[in-house]
Amino acid sequence: MQKIGVFVCWCGSNIAATVDVKAVVDAVSHEPGVVYATDYQYMCSEGGQSQIRQAIKDFGLTGIVVCSCSPRMHESTFRKTAISAGLNPYMVEIANIREQCSWIHKDREDATEKAIILARTAVAKLNLNRPLTPGESPVVKRALVIGGGIAGIQSALDIAEAGYEVDIVEKSPTIGGKMAQLDKTFPTLDCAACILTPKMVDAASNENINLYTYSEVEDVSGFVGNFTVKIRKKARSINADICSGCGVCTEKCPSRKAKDEFNMGLSNRGAIYIPFAQAIPNVPVIDREQCIKFKTGKCGLCEMNCPAGAIDFKQQDELVERQYGAIIVATGFKPISLENFDEFSYSQCPDVITSLELERIMNAAGPTKGKLLRPSDNTPPRTMVFVQCVGSRDTSGCGKTYCSKICCMYTAKHAMLIKEKYPDIDVHVFYIDVRTPGKNFDEFYRRAVEEYGVNYIKGMVGKVAERNGKLLVQGSDLLADDQIIIEADMVVLATAIEPDESARNLATMLTASIDTNDFFTEAHPKLRPVESPTAGVYLSGVCQGPKDIPETVAQASAAAAKVIGLLAKDKLRSNPCVASSNEMLCNGCSTCENVCPYGAISYVSKEIRSAGKMEVRRVAEVNEAICQGCGACTVVCPSGAMDLKGFTNKQIMAEVDAICR
Amino acid sequence: MQRIFGLIKDRVGALLADGTVDRVIGWEKGEFLYDHTPAIFNAEDDLVDLVYDGFCASNLSKYLIDESKKDGKILALLKPCDTYNFNQLIKEHRINRDNVYVLGIECRGMLDIDKIRALGIKGIEKVEEQGDELYIQTIYGDKTCKRNEVLLEKCINCKGKEHVAYDELVTSGEDIPQVESNRFEDVEKLEAMTSDERFAFWRGELSKCIRCNACRNVCPICSCVECVFDNKDSVVASKANTDEFEENLFHIIRAFHVAGRCTDCGECSRVCPQGIPLHLLNRKIIKDINEFYGEYQAGQDTNSLGPLTDFTKEDVEPSIITEKGGEK
Amino acid sequence: MIFSYYPGCTLKTKAKELDEYARKSAKVLGITLEELPDWQCCGAVYPLAQDEIATRLSSVRALVSAKDVDRDLVTLCSACHHVIKRVNHDMETNEDIRTKVNNYLELDEDYRGETNVVHYLELLRDVIGFDELRKKVINPLKGKKIGAYYGCLLLRPSKTMEFDNPENPTIMEDFIRAIGGDPVIYPYRNECCGGYIALNKKELTQERCNSIVASAIEKDADMLITACPLCMYNLDINSTEQKLPVYYFTELLAEALGVK
């Protein structure tokens, strides 16, 4: 029989205002096994903890129930308290009477009744608890960063600087990401390439960093400290070891039909190409869909002209398997498709463009060599209209419900850059709200208005129609209570951003959670913003939510700091709440093995004495170092041979019984 | 039927004689002409007791769990539908395939004695099967009826005449008529009910249960080393002693234990002395699995992962399951 | 294939060609349009108010009589289509309206929006197929630059109408291609013609129609086609500055199929 102590916390008024804590103490003190019960204003305070320690000693408690907040909040606190009083930490149970009770109920009587039920449920379970001892697992001292944009690069650099190996897996042929496509950055207007390319070079030359470009993560198994990741290195059709990056092949390629992704489809590229001048690695790739050699078997001009003989049409995808201690997700974003927003005529008028397309048009390395020209006829525009919130803050189902956060600032940037370079161009910005919280952000926006004379119109555009080569932008001017039509030459849509399409698939592989918009969810929105709830998985950049470059870089370094903290350890304490198989009951059917997501179960032939005779049976064995205690095996086992330590079937049933009593 | 029996007997005799197999599992005559019983035959001479006719419904695959672990090779007479269970048990590593010689035998569908009696044919002394006709001698004179009028429920919804596992086939070469049916028809009727109606239906049926365990004992899938209902440490067993639990939950827990593994062999309903339509519980789950994860037949092969133990990104979202499983 | 057919009031009077040519063409295309018995006016405008029950009844009667013969219901006039489709949507999704309408009608079996409402253009696109239609054309309208005028009721609200992309539709352009013409895409093809306001605010309708016609002319259209008698009237009569011939799409269809 256990000797159980129950400690009911008031949490100031958080619990005590809604739950009659004295009534809980009184009710629970009659429960089987309970020898001591008390309440206290702040159980997690030093005073509360010392009360617990004292009671453990005075009453020889074998286990304690703390009725307080969510175990996510203070379970580890009270486990430490137990340890310091000589009690096994797994003899501590938490009854969550705050988040699951006092915070969600208004009626004091109802809340008190529920708190009593939750307390006695914890007691019922604790009566069946057994002391558990955690094992240890080693940490692989290498990190994986998925995504090679500014977020991934920054995280990798910081980890590498700390002396750990780090691999970057990037699906496109070069690292750099979206930032490499940008012209200037707000609020300082320095050139994106000037600040990004040195980082790209650093990443490439750092001996601790290993780049897998044109590669994708195909499978992830294992757990914190010991992930096994399969990476597919897609065939570039180039022998990267001997390629000098001279670029002759890209000039000789006769195919010119492919849309240049880097220029947002505003120009064409060859079938063999290097995405941009500062690409890293500076090795071309053959787009097999476009390549004449791959399509018809003829051509091969690149091969003939390559001075290094680096072209390899027969190259195959390569599968690499690597071990990692930690994984950082930095998969970034893309602008949404505008198919639901044809009122802005994006698909019908070439002079209606997205902001990212404008970045390319403004960029010296872009399709117009940095000259602001209309895509339809290559003439300079006289009037430009910017439309904000295209697809953001949209609850109609056409766009995204959230604010994309960066559009207000980059639109102000675009407006200012245009005015700076072409003072004669009229620039109008339709806005709903201008959101500029950030260091020097509002000053920046106001400068666009006050110094550069950008015309900000509060209102939304209802329709863009083309007439005689002009774009008629019909919209609201809410402050003048007017409907206005601006004859524009170009319209720029501040298109909402969404997570890269790879996020969903990756989240499944990592068993990391994503929200309804496919943004990765953080472990705690305030206190653990760069960690995924899945141990060993960290988040960096826009994959977690819209953010600008400084925020992204800050988060990238924060995620790196978390990873460094993990890799600095030699061993991780493993969770002792793992599965175990009762070989007397095991049928050997392999069902548990099939469902185990960690590959922790294997089968052995064993001599079993059953009903007085010996026989050789095929039975399941759990590798406790690999088992993560998810419990999937226990629910599929038909004979009930699998059980989870700390959460045994009996304990769960005892809890259910206590609730239903 | 006589012809195929002759062929089977000859072949079994030959395989015993040449030492290919050491034992045979088949059927012998039971107490009544319609309850032939599974039996082991150790020598050629014993085969005088072997029978095969329309009353050999029992599925022999389950016996192979124990029999295949013994020394020597056993020959098993398996009808097409029995081979699905054989495969499923192979998949679950319960049968030692090396020790079994599967003689796949032709089947025209098995007969339901209750349906024959329901036609007013009583005092049966002999049943002779000729093609699709039955000639029945009774103490009240000779009667005839059509075979397909008196098939067992499981045979009306026959999975087909193909064996999915065998070492050798014995066939008569005659054409076997297929019965057209929709096995989910009754499930659809249940689904169309309100939850109250459905609850009343199952309470009515399950309250007939006398916990004889026949359904569990005959089920080829319900073959755990130790059943949770017999294990006093399993928590479930102790619950089984409290009031009304048996009729309410025994069968439902059993249906969940065989979910994704049940081949729909129909033995549970066939052997139930109380006539509870237990197969409907299994079929409801089979139908749901088909709808949620795509068509799946347990026992079709020996290596695929069952839909309930295989996780894919295409798996149906829980919200859809809740929606479809909810009140109609 | 047999479909129930709801012509609507105007098609029996002012817009006979819209109806007549539709029937003739359907025949050539192997479709039988069986006019609903004793149909009544759909009400002409969809009752936007939740508490309007009486004004929904005539549409429900049409829907029920199509359900009784277990056929899809084909409509031709954009306005009728809009009203009937939306009332059907209410009957399917709005419990309050459904209950009240059913209580009033006292049918043998409650109507719950079972009937599938199909516009004639959808019939051409989804049942016959524009490729099939092209094969049946004997007088292709070669060299004709035709601007499709959609107006508002066919397309909006798109979540209920589920007809086409509400801002950049393609069905009528595909239709024009199928009968051998050259579609002219102009930006105001889904802007309102003014509709019933023609009755009391003619100048507003004129403004609307002038900008629509100007937009089509600017893109080189020779003619306009429409699926709605009221749009046809407005574009024809109320365009005061520039003019374009306006036809029902069925008239060109009949011409192309050689049954005009």
Place this chain on the structure above:
Amino acid sequence: MYTAEREMTENVLRISNVNTRKCMKCGKCSGACPAFDKMDIHPHQFVSMVEKGDIEGLMNSKTLWSCLSCFACVERCPRNVEPAKLIEAVRLSVIRKQGENRLKADDIPVLLDDELPQQAIVSAFRKFSK
């Protein structure tokens, strides 16, 4: 809000089944409206005035008789507010009162021309009369 005002507002909200609180005041409805110039109270203001409870003001507005029911505001609203339904609800609040019909049978003959489709008359009648 006074009781009478509140009652009228609630009535409009009930008839229209519109939740005005969803409006984020972006003005896209007014940016899209083809009858904007003929309205004294523009679609976005209409939503705000219902929210504020000024139904009286709306009942006297020209807007009620200018709205084309073309659903451009409904289609393009990023928040699913459906301003056209509010206009309809207020219009009904007017014409459901005795003697408030805006179009009478006697008015029709002078408005007719040879080509005018019946549909126009029925539509206008439905919109402007009870």
